[in-house]
């Protein structure tokens with residue numbers, strides 16, 4: 029494929045935007061080469077500035093669960109835009125989407141909308157600290173909760189891709205309050221709780237990790253975490269920025285039947301516009317300003333365009349369980365197809381999958397945490413990525429990311445992808 033115009037646009041962008049991108053993972057630094065500049069997208073496909081058509085497995089890193097330019101979202105946003113784009117005053121649509129979200133997600137009474145997943149997680153942790161009167165938090169190596177200071181401690185996603193899981197600029201003072209555990213290792217969490225009695229405000233976790241590839245919770249890990257949190261009076265925060273409204277209507281809480289104390293959302297909840305949210309029971313949410321003392325705010329929070337997009341997508345997802353079943357079936361089909369061609373070509377691999385999240389790792393050992401995720405052969409991944417791109421299949425440019433399956437993908441698209449993997453596998 030030819031990427032002449034993308035290359036030229038990237039060179040131009042590099043002059044005025046650090047690294048030419050507004051979010052690091054877009055830069056292809058982990059895999060080499062020039063990032064692709066998108067011109068437009070529809071359904072399951074991206075069309076780039078050079079006229080190439082790509083099947084998209086990133087889908088804006090999760091939001092486009094029903095495909096790009098999904099008509100009800102486009103219509104809702106266009107209609108709203110004509111009535112004014114921001115007021116900084118309450119609007120009815122904020123209540124409408126809040127009512128719908130609260131009805132879909134188990135175990136929450138109130139929800140506060142923000143502008144990104146980062147803001148949602150940052151605010152959730154502040155609320156947990158304010159509610160419990162404790163400072164320390166536990167997070168898991170390889171989990172990513174946005175780029176707020178407290179979370180850039182062994183963070184996944186781009187932070188791992190670029191070898192900077194602990195970012196300069198995060199003070200020692202902040203870092204010391206973030207304790208680190210290994211994903212799927214309950215003894216590790218137990219030890220931290222015992223060693224820091226009455227000091228831990230919350231445990232924050234991606235209930236299915238998606239920022240070190242896709243890593244499912246194993247052996248009732250989430251239930252065991254819930255039990256430990258109850259024993260130690262610690263709040264359990266599910267960061268459902270990826271899993272929310274994706275794994276089920278009620279997200280991972282519904283799928284695994286585990287109650288979280290605070291839930292964070294992003295991605296799908298905004299239908300592709302900048303939206304995040306955090307939610308909990310009244311008892312916790314009532315600590316938030318203006319009801320309570322924990323401060324949190326946003327000039328553009330609850331923005332009418334963003335709310336219109338979010339309401340349109342949640343309405344569609346709420347309509348039938350069929351969408352979630354279909355997404356899981358398509359993902360399973362892809363999993364089986366890719367596993368077969370990789371095995372037939374004798375390529376060492378492990379594939380992880382939950383619902384419509386899936387990742388391919390080039391190592392034979394099970395991938396259960398950050399250490400096992402990091403063992404994957406990155407040279408093979410790079411060849412895999414560029415080979416697929418050349419065939420017109422666009423996956424995340426890093427092994428530390430999940431693929432997001434959209435309902436816009438047809439079985440022909442999936443067969444095309446499996447066939448592309450077969451071609452690429454021959455040269456790995």
Ligand code: PMP
Nearest residue numbers: 144145146172173174269270294
């Ligand atoms: N939490 C999780 C689980 C995420 O995957 C992400 C982003 N990929 C975030 C938080 C941060 O969201 P945002 O990029 O919208 O700030």
